Amino acid sequence: MDIRELLRTDLMIMDLKARTKAEVIDEMVHNLFEKGVIKDEEAYKKDIIKREEEGSTGMGDGIAIPHAHNEAVNEPAVMFAKSEAGVDYDSLDGQPAHLFFMIAAPEGGDNTHLQALAALSQVLMNPDVTSALKSADTPEKVQAIFADAVARKEAENKAQEEAEKQADNAPAGNRPYIVAVTACPNGIAHTYMAEENLKKAAEKLGVDIKVETNGSEGVKHLLSDSEIARAKGVVIAADKKVAMARFNGKQLISKPVTSAIKNPEELIQTILDGKAPAYKAEAGEEESSSASSNDTVWGSIYKQLMNGISHMLPFVIGGGILMAISFIVEQYMGGAKSPAFIFLNNAGNMAFAFMVPVLAGYIAEAIGDQPALMPGFVGGFMATVYSGSFGGAYTANVMSDAKSAAGFLGGIAAGFIAGHMMNGLKKLCKNLPKSVEGMKPMLIYPILGLLFIALIMYFIVNPIFSTINVWITNFLNHLGTGNAVLLSLILAGMMSIDMGGPFNKAAYVFASGAFANDPHSTAAAGLMAAVMVGGMVPPFATALATVLFPKKFTEQERRAGVSNWVLGFSFITEGAIPFATADPGHVIPSCIVGSAISGALIGLWHVSVPAPHGGFWVTPLASNPLGYILAVVIGTIVAGLILGFWRKDADEK
Numbered sequence: 001m002d003i004r005e006l007l008r009t010d011l012m013i014m015d016l017k018a019r020t021k022a023e024v025i026d027e028m029v030h031n032l033f034e035k036g037v038i039k040d041e042e043a044y045k046k047d048i049i050k051r052e053e054e055g056s057t058g059m060g061d062g063i064a065i066p067h068a069h070n071e072a073v074n075e076p077a078v079m080f081a082k083s084e085a086g087v088d089y090d091s092l093d094g095q096p097a098h099l100f101f102m103i104a105a106p107e108g109g110d111n112t113h114l115q116a117l118a119a120l121s122q123v124l125m126n127p128d129v130t131s132a133l134k135s136a137d138t139p140e141k142v143q144a145i146f147a148d149a150v151a152r153k154e155a156e157n158k159a160q161e162e163a164e165k166q167a168d169n170a171p172a173g174n175r176p177y178i179v180a181v182t183a184c185p186n187g188i189a190h191t192y193m194a195e196e197n198l199k200k201a202a203e204k205l206g207v208d209i210k211v212e213t214n215g216s217e218g219v220k221h222l223l224s225d226s227e228i229a230r231a232k233g234v235v236i237a238a239d240k241k242v243a244m245a246r247f248n249g250k251q252l253i254s255k256p257v258t259s260a261i262k263n264p265e266e267l268i269q270t271i272l273d274g275k276a277p278a279y280k281a282e283a284g285e286e287e288s289s290s291a292s293s294n295d296t297v298w299g300s301i302y303k304q305l306m307n308g309i310s311h312m313l314p315f316v317i318g319g320g321i322l323m324a325i326s327f328i329v330e331q332y333m334g335g336a337k338s339p340a341f342i343f344l345n346n347a348g349n350m351a352f353a354f355m356v357p358v359l360a361g362y363i364a365e366a367i368g369d370q371p372a373l374m375p376g377f378v379g380g381f382m383a384t385v386y387s388g389s390f391g392g393a394y395t396a397n398v399m400s401d402a403k404s405a406a407g408f409l410g411g412i413a414a415g416f417i418a419g420h421m422m423n424g425l426k427k428l429c430k431n432l433p434k435s436v437e438g439m440k441p442m443l444i445y446p447i448l449g450l451l452f453i454a455l456i457m458y459f460i461v462n463p464i465f466s467t468i469n470v471w472i473t474n475f476l477n478h479l480g481t482g483n484a485v486l487l488s489l490i491l492a493g494m495m496s497i498d499m500g501g502p503f504n505k506a507a508y509v510f511a512s513g514a515f516a517n518d519p520h521s522t523a524a525a526g527l528m529a530a531v532m533v534g535g536m537v538p539p540f541a542t543a544l545a546t547v548l549f550p551k552k553f554t555e556q557e558r559r560a561g562v563s564n565w566v567l568g569f570s571f572i573t574e575g576a577i578p579f580a581t582a583d584p585g586h587v588i589p590s591c592i593v594g595s596a597i598s599g600a601l602i603g604l605w606h607v608s609v610p611a612p613h614g615g616f617w618v619t620p621l622a623s624n625p626l627g628y629i630l631a632v633v634i635g636t637i638v639a640g641l642i643l644g645f646w647r648k649d650a651d652e653k
Contacts, residue, residue, distance in 0.1 A: 367419025492599020594639025
């Protein structure tokens with residue numbers, strides 16, 4: 001794809017009116033929407049803002065490159081805008097930005113446009129190009145400047161690749177040689193700008209360098225073992241996971257990707273001066289990718305748990321809803337002997353049977369990588385079928401023994417134990433002779449991993465968690481109305497605290513875990529109803545408030561309110577996030593109150609929904625359809641009115 005196809009003249013704004021960073025984003029995103037590049041203005045803007053929260057895209061030297069991958073993008077495009085006065089964009093050098101490039105990349109876009117975007121990012125590091133752009137007064141001149149610069153840069157890159165191939169097979173020269181890796185979460189701009197600046201700094205310091213990029217189009221210029229071996233040291237400029245074990249023993253400095261854009265000479269000089277420490281690979285990194293991370297312990301645990309849950313959800317939703325539909329068929333279309341009931345119920349049960357093993361397997365995989373996947377799966381499966389006592393037997397009929405199994409909580413424990421167990425096993429095997437290196441992933445890890453997880457699950461995890469699981473199940477099944485109201489109120493209110501974040505996920509996981517342990521339990525189905533109504537209220541409430549109090553919201557917010565009717569109907573809480581981000585002090589408390597009231601009504605009216613997702617689409621499955629609908633309506637009205645009366649007019653904010 002030619003850069004001139006991406007950098008369209010009809011999208012350019014040669015005299016940007018915006019005076020603040022927020023106004024720049026609003027003006028450019030709206031222009032993309034009006035020109036048909038994006039189909040959902042709010043969704044795309046949300047990802048642009050999210051990227052800015054990860055780190056400003058103000059590159060310095062008067063340039064800013066806001067960018068995002070998003071499913072709202074109809075076609076890849078680069079929008080150019082220029083501000084004569086300049087805008088404070090939180091740039092790396094603290095100076096105003098004058099040149100803006102908003103990159104719109106579709107989710108799962110092909111490599112052709114990603115390669116063009118990479119070339120664009122590299123070209124922007126050329127001061128001659130930026131100087132020419134500041135002087136350009138027409139869109140055609142801007143496009144011509146880029147077309148020429150990109151063509152020259154592509155030719156330069158090709159020549160450099162050929163030189164690197166020859167250098168890899170040639171004896172080492174007199175110049176110092178280092179290697180580097182650049183990577184950022186989106187992999188559109190920062191990755192390649194960091195690469196370009198490292199190369200320029202290396203040339204200035206008289207150093208040969210090869211830079212591996214981990215961008216949207218995958219890993220490019222992959223470092224070979226021989227290149228790493230002869231390098232004096234390694235520079236890692238990355239904000240995402242990269243393969244680290246290959247650098248074991250090498251002098252290495254690891255910094256955020258912006259450090260390579262802002263201070264590339266400092267990073268290289270640290271290696272040249274021998275001030276970077278030698279990197280020591282952890283036990284779990286021998287066959288895996290790892291990365292330096294600033295995550296806290298709880299942050300890491302949360303990510304590992306979410307890895308399991310994200311892989312588990314399709315089994316929960318698909319299996320749970322098919323099972324629920326089968327109950328309707330049983331009641332209205334022929335009873336338990338109906339072929340339709342038997343088929344749907346069996347299909348749902350089969351998917352549900354995989355739920356806990358998949359959860360445990362992918363928690364383990366997030367900790368110990370691929371070798372931990374099998375022990376995690378087996379540990380999760382053992383958690384679903386164990387009878388709960390030392391003398392208990394295993395059974396192939398998972399669902400029949402679910403009430404006395406270790407269940408969902410046991411599966412979570414199995415995943416974490418299997419992951420850390422595998423890392424420990426790798427550490428134990430680290431000093432084995434090189435002659436048995438190939439046996440570790442194919443023989444040693446699977447056999448010992450299975451043996452250890454079976455022993456741990458059989459003698460420790462299952463006896464403990466089966467007892468806990470039985471207690472929780474009995475507690476839920478014997479909830480009085482007062483306790484049911486309180487628990488439903490808390491879970492529903494949690495759904496609105498962060499609308500998709502840890503509190504929201506914790507409430508949903510608790511309810512879906514109880515439902516998974518006993519899908520036939522009315523109490524567990526009641527918890528599912530509570531979290532669903534709690535998750536539907538925020539998008540409905542914001543939509544209602546934009547209708548009843550239009551003066552309190554901007555035009556963009558009113559447009560977003562329209563789409564929130566559909567999102568709320570489908571139990572997609574995230575539709576309220578743009579409102580909560582813009583005005584958290586009013587939106588979040590209002591929604592929490594409304595969701596909590598809805599949840600309390602679910603408990604009071606004993607409403608249950610034997611499905612783990614679906615919103616109003618699964619209303620026919622509810623034990624009390626009218627109560628289910630009324631709980632959402634009442635909570636929505638309360639939250640919408642609180643938000644509307646509480647909030648100031650849009651022109652006063």
